[in-house]
Amino acid sequence: MLELPAQLPPAEAILNPKLAPADSPYRGVAGVGVAYILAVTLARDLGQLRGLTAPLLELFALGTIADMAPLVGVNRRWLKRGLRLLPQSRLPGVQALMRVANLPQRDDIGFRLGPRINAVGRIAEPQMAIELLATDDHQVAWQRAQQCEQANQRRRALCTEIERAAITGIERAAIDWARERVLVLVQPEWHPGVIGIVASRLVERYGVPVFLGTYADADRQQVRGSARGIPEFHVFQALQACQELLDTYGSYQAAGGFALPSANLDAFWQRLRAFAHRCLSPEQLQPLVRIDxxxxxxxxxxxxxxxxxxxxxxxxxxxxxxxxxxxxxxxxxxxxxxxxxxxxxxxxxxxxxxxxxxxxxxxxxxxxxxxxxxxxxxxxxxxxxxxxxxxxxxxxxxxxxxxxxx
CATH class of the missing domain: 2.40.50.460 (OB fold (Dihydrolipoamide Acetyltransferase, E2P))
Known part of the structure; x- marks a missing residue:
């Protein structure tokens, strides 16, 4: 779930687990968790829960993994149950995706399926994944599973291509990322659906916050981007500090997305650089592996x-x-x-x-x-x-x- 805005919108009801107390076991559920709780509660109240618990738990598990929700509280308890169900799933879409991906039937299989479903939303039509998981038709499930696997393969290739291009650009331009304390890169040919993954890889490589963007229109008037941070850098607060330059943004501490007019790009970079200098010291800017x-x-x-x-x-x-x-x-x-x-x-x-x-x-x-x-x-x-x-x-x-x- 994204961070809550300072002022909540007027509404009869707001379903957001972050409104729960800090110690609530429900506070970390993702959107799929809200849907799961709502569906189970309604089905139980209507006396129609029989036979629904297992498939709903499987879908909860896949959504929680795909959304990278924190595995604490009810997330952890329900995910463990859902993961045990997935290898023997009766959902045609899950069965087909396991066969197409040639995955062994293990309790951690959800962590192999989640990225394949995510890939569809990143670079293809999200309706494809909905049809995969909702259909009772095995032929439709097989077709959608093949499309999901193809999208995942393309997602991998795009990530490798963009990562190499970003590293080459940084090295050729001799960007002093340690002095700048933040990396901001925008290229027209980068796919907006995967730049968040690449940003995470660059954070691992350079140890600094990374903001990657691409142009959302042929005239290069609008920029869409993704951000990834390091523990000492709060991405949501950084974007808040730039909010008058942005059209939209959504974020939590470690990651976020944003859109802005291209004319604001230089000012955006300067504002991020100033924010990074306020909260980061040079000693914190190095790729670290935390050892247990x-x-x-x-x-x-x-x-x-x-x-x-x-x-x-x-x-x-x-x-x-x-x-x-x-x-x-x-x-x-x-x-x-x-x-x-x-x-x-x-x-x-x-x-x-x-x-x-x-x-x-x-x-x-x-x-x-x-x-x-x-x-x-x-x-x-x-x-x-x-x-x-x-x-x-x-x-x-x-x-x-x-x-x-x-």
Missing amino acids: GRAQLHQLGPAFYRQLEALQPWGTGNAEPVFWTPRVRVLEQRIVGGEHLKLALAQSGDDASEAMAAIAWRWREYFPLPSPIDVACKLRQSDWDGNLKLELVGARPPSADPDGTG
Whole structure:
């Protein structure tokens, strides 16, 4: 849910969970949660709830994941129930989407389906996703599922293309993003439906707030954009500080969307730059990976993985833990899928036969990695063979001191 405006509109009723007390378990529900509560309540009062609870919970789970709602309060409780139902879903649209995407039937399958449904709203016709989830016709479901998968593939390609173009533009223009304390980039050919995803990737890369935009009309008179922030930068407050320059905006702390006349673009950038200088210090402007604990590779085994699984589902408000492992030897590494690295890792003293597999998404530009290195990683289980592997989310030269603080 977006942040509430300072003045609420006149209405007989406003259904917004952010009006609930701060400690309410309902405060974090997304729009799909409001719809779920309303539907269940009405069906129960009308005596027609039988047979509706399971499919409604499945739709709640998909919507909560797709909207990246905080996984706390009732969101967490209902999502866990919905995720358990999805692998055996009786909804034709969910069944078709699982088959088209060739996804294994696991309890976390909702996190694989959510982005595919989101992709339709980003770059295609949202009605397609509505028909997918609402239809009882298996043929229609199959057709819509194929369209959703095609949209997801196109979304991935667009994200890669725009990310590369943005990085190239930043480097060629020698933008001093650390001095500016905010990145503002606008290009006419960028697709408005995916620039928010790219903005998130640039935040991870540069460690500064990012505002990306594209032109909404052929005459380049209007700009539409998406923003992503860092923890110390409140995107909603930043857009509020620019509100007289904007036509529309909607946001919460970490992300937002906006539209403005092209004539206001320079003033918008200057206003964001001034806001960033007020709330950010140079020390806060660096790509950081937040670590939850130190772990040796031999500790990241099946027993530990089962303990982690008990804390699922991961998401906003319940982030997946990231572990720091020092002085890892890179035994093997190669590029896969054109832009990812597949590796075999071990620590000093480990037998090479006990090497652990690892994947590093979109790390091609860092190939080959030096050895040894300190790595930040998440523990993953392979969809296909069930073996454990690491997903690398950060790396650095080995630290000089054993605690890793140097």
